[in-house]
Amino acid sequence: MAADPQLASALIDPLAPLLGYQLRRASAVMFADLTRSLAPLGLRPTESSALLCIEANPGVTQSEIGKMLAIQRANMAPLTAALDDKGLIARAQVNGRSHGLTVTGAGADVCGQVRAIIAEHERRFTAGLSPQAYQRLIVELAALWA
Amino acid sequence: MAADPQLASALIDPLAPLLGYQLRRASAVMFADLTRSLAPLGLRPTESSALLCIEANPGVTQSEIGKMLAIQRANMAPLTAALDDKGLIARAQVNGRSHGLTVTGAGADVCGQVRAIIAEHERRFTAGLSPQAYQRLIVELAALWA
DNA sequence: TATTGTTATACTCTATAACTATA
DNA sequence: TATAGTTATAGAGTATAACAATA
Numbered sequence A, B: 001m002a003a004d005p006q007l008a009s010a011l012i013d014p015l016a017p018l019l020g021y022q023l024r025r026a027s028a029v030m031f032a033d034l035t036r037s038l039a040p041l042g043l044r045p046t047e048s049s050a051l052l053c054i055e056a057n058p059g060v061t062q063s064e065i066g067k068m069l070a071i072q073r074a075n076m077a078p079l080t081a082a083l084d085d086k087g088l089i090a091r092a093q094v095n096g097r098s099h100g101l102t103v104t105g106a107g108a109d110v111c112g113q114v115r116a117i118i119a120e121h122e123r124r125f126t127a128g129l130s131p132q133a134y135q136r137l138i139v140e141l142a143a144l145w146a
Numbered sequence C: 001t002a003t004t005g006t007t008a009t010a011c012t013c014t015a016t017a018a019c020t021a022t023a
Numbered sequence D: 001t002a003t004a005g006t007t008a009t010a011g012a013g014t015a016t017a018a019c020a021a022t023a
Helices: A019-041 A045-056 A062-069 A073-085 A105-126 A131-145 B019-041 B045-056 B062-069 B073-085 B105-126 B131-145
Strands: A089-093 A099-103 B089-093 B099-103
Touching (some): A019 A105, A019 B019, A045 A099, A062 A099, A099 A105, A105 B019, A131 B131, B019 B045, B045 B062, B045 B099, B045 B105
Antiparallel strands (some): A089 A099, B089 B099
16 A cells, blocks of 8 residues: 555644643744754753843843743753853842842843844744734733733 | 832833833743742643644644744754653654654643633733734734744 | 751653664 | 654753851
């Protein structure tokens, strides 16, 4: 019996009508694209996100960044250290146990590049969406996890 | 200068208007909830997804499941082995190198439980959405990664 | 007592390379 | 030559526990 060349497309996908599944697939595709797009900068998505949040909130502590991005304290330590090692952020003693984080000059430059890369990345995926549909998606997704 | 008790909520989130970011946060929250919900069955989300796909497509090979769910061949091997070890699926020799996968009786029972858990899980997150908004979300997300 | 930062550790999903066997 | 299955390995994100130092 010869294999049906359309066999793969003839398979039934019982997960298709599930929001959680569609979210996961869409998120994975966009995340992979973002990872590739940021690689030339030597940054990963998580690092880039934290960097942009530090730039937007000068003096923020790493605990606060962690709460914003749902990253645990324990995982913020190596993340912050990586950005520091790359010379993108500076830590200023706030009190005996906290540091206020700010972006360095080099960090601000990289932030600009990150924003440009992200903007193009977003455009690649939202080209088929009307501005209204795009905004509606953002709002509905934000409500989903908030 | 005293710390503002509302400092955390006063932080600016520069990622909020990004579709990729909202997708990732929403997906992470739903995935974590599904992981917790399936844990009593001794199954993880990935295993449950593969199991439902095998039930819906009796005789499917693990390569085909991998293509459906965007899981690489190399990662399908231990996944299939785990379902087999748990007695949920059976492998029937198709030819010298492929096995047709089917769910066992126990596997079919577990599939029913998985479907019930997933249905309740979906309901928890879509309670605030109209049926139209729910359907629109599914369609738009599917188009995003297809 | 609670919080911050840190280290160590482990789990899950994902990714690549390489190998065997078969179509 | 291409495909199916497997093994080994590594990376990235995430999770908990435990500890020291400080509020």
